[in-house]
Amino acid sequence: MIQAFAFYLFAGIVVVSATMTISARNPVHSVLWLILAFFNAAGLMVLVGAEFIAMLLVIVYVGAVAVLFLFVVMMLDIDFAELRAGFVRYLPLGLALAIALAAELIVGVGAWSAGGIELAQRAAPIDPAVPNIEALGQLLYSRYVFVFEVAGLVLLVAMIGAIVLTHRERTGVLRQNVTQQVRRRAKDAIRKVDQPVGQGVEL
Known part of the structure; x- marks a missing residue:
């Protein structure tokens, strides 16, 4: 009832x-x-x-x-001032x-x-004593594991596609060049100078 x-x-x-x-x-x-x-x-x-x-x-x-x-x-x-004013009225x-x-x-x-x-019988022959969450996990990672992986791959492709489609080149914005940073060597970044005592440094 x-x-x-x-x-x-x-x-x-x-x-x-x-x-x-x-x-x-x-x-x-x-x-x-x-x-x-x-x-x-x-x-x-x-x-x-x-x-x-x-x-x-x-x-x-x-x-x-x-x-x-x-x-x-x-x-x-x-x-927002109007929303706060109506707070007491809608309280x-x-x-x-x-x-x-x-x-x-x-x-x-x-x-x-x-x-x-x-409402209906279960979609897969699983012991009725098993809880629904455990039964769902058993189905996803045993019988439907490839379908589950393909669904994850489709979602990944959709996410990458959304990022690519919304990517815009903007002027005046410094962009990070990962390849150039990785290929950089220590000799390109630092310079060893045998500086005599009592003399200034030449820049």
């Missing part, structure tokens, strides 16, 4: 927050609604027993959204939202303790 209630609660909030994400006029509000959608989607993953995916949603996506939030604040002309709403999230956590923990929702 509590699993079904938690499912409809998390799913409903995901739908509402996703709708508000694309309909909010303020980009900061849109990002906050998106973070709320990610948190509730993580709650849905916990309900079906995929706690590893739930952890990835919170750590990777919410962390990435936080970085996106910083970029939005830096790139847009946002009046009751913020407290209500915090209480609602705390209640969701309590419901999610209760539903997880009661047992996950069995």
Whole structure:
């Protein structure tokens, strides 16, 4: 019973927050609604027993959204004085939202303790007694190890391609020549002088 209630609660909030994400006029509000959608989607993953995916949603996506939030604040002309002025006005709403999230956590923990929702069988024949994270690791590094390595290679190529495409030559900027630095010898950098006592140094 509590699993079904938690499912409809998390799913409903995901739908509402996703709708508000694309309909909010303020980009900061849109990002906050998106973070709320990610948190509730993580709650849905916990309900079906995929706690590893739930952890990835919170750590990777919410962390990435936080970085996106910083970029939005830096790139847009946002009046921080106006935001601080509206802090007291939105304080009751913020407290209500915090209480609602705390209640969701309590419901999610209760539903997880009661047992996950069995939606389907596992994709691979692994002992059901093995935890999901351990089973996922066994699959990735045994049966799908080559696919996992190819996926990492594709991501590496994409990262290098993004760096190459965004690289621009700028005038007036000193660039580091690694090859010239490595090929440099001691005789090119220093000069030994047998300086007599009492005489100055000639530069």
